[in-house]
Amino acid sequence: MQAIVKDLDDAATLLPASYASRPNNWGRASKAIALALKGRLLLYNASPLFNPSNDRSRWTVAATACKAALDTALNNGYILNSNYSDAFTQYFSREVIWSRPAPGAYRDGGIDQEMNPRGAGGYGNINPLQELVDDYEMKPTGLPISDPASGYNASRPYDNRDPRFYATILYPGAMWKGRSLNPNDADAPRPGQVITNYWPRKYLLENVNLFNLTGATDRKWVLIRLAELYLNYAEAANEADANTAGITDAINAVRGRVDMPAYNGGSQDEQRIKIRNERRVELALEDHRFWDVRRWKIAHTVDNREVHGVKVTGQGNVTYEYPVVEKRIFNNTQERDYWLPVPQNEIDKVSGRNSEFRQNKGW
Secondary structure, eight states, X not given: OHHHHHHHHHHHHHSOSSOSSTGGGTTOOOHHHHHHHHHHHHHHHHSTTXXXXXXXXXXXXXXXXXXXXXXXXXXXXXXXXXXXXXXXXXXXXXXXEEEEEOOOSSSTTOHXXXXXXXXXXXXXXXXXXXXXXXXXXXXXXXXXXXXXXXXXXXXXXXXXXXXXXXXXXXXXXXXXXXXXXXXTTTTOOOTTOOOOSOEEOTTOOTTOBTTTTBOOOOOEEEEEEHHHHHXXXXXXXXXXXXXXXXXXXXXHHHHHHTTOOOOOOOOHHHHHHXXXXXXXXXXXXXXOHHHHHHHTTOHHHHXXXXXXXXXXXXXXXXXXXXXXXXXXXXXXXXXXXXXXXXXXXXXXXXXXXXXXXXXXXXX
């Protein structure tokens, strides 16, 4: 790890903080990218999977690196888009620090083709879980739906939720491309298709027409954006010292962008729960959750259980049921599933030079 940190430090001193003409230099390495990667690396290194003794000094080092990355980004013109969706649908977003081109809209593998409901001409192949839906708080109160004081109404489960829910997930009854989504009719899954009756909204353009193949514009997959830097800093600072000034400011910068009620702080454990849930909903469908639950050492709980979708019945007075769609198994024997297996060809390359190199546990 030390070699990677050194490489990133060296790069940060040699690279421009940003480029005067960002559109012409999109994706090129910059100081902001190098420092953001360094912050993420040190955050992971301080996390329970890599830091089982909870060496607090690792968190302190991570917090310093994450703050440097955040300050560099802010000082060089990166902002939180006032419209949350713009970070995923604008080709040049002032929130996105690092990205790569997304696939085209149409045909097999097309971003819109794969994600859209079937009634919109899509394949409906990507299906958010009910567990993700349940993690979005209520907007009026800022409380989770499990809290009796939240204002959640089980008979109208999609009302008054965190605005990021509506920007991230399409749900039964949502208006999309001029019609209400109906998983019992036009948006029903193909026979044998595992389905939750939820679809992605993030990254999709409503004016794309998959029937006549019109309306698409280029988009980019987000690799690093400013909101992550705020949450990286909040997490590292909370674990280093829960009384650090600026933790709630970082959380509320992300929440405030979508007009969610401000978080007023709490104990270290309470702040940890809040920060982890903010990552869950703010960064949903952006390839963070898989790694987060592993580095936090909670995958054997959250990824080792039944997961659910939604079934809607009736019109007008709709009833909702939440059937099991899959039983997920996370093998915690010898902690095997917390690590990926090292390919044999990589082992062969290293073994002759480093006799201490070993395959990951359990593989």
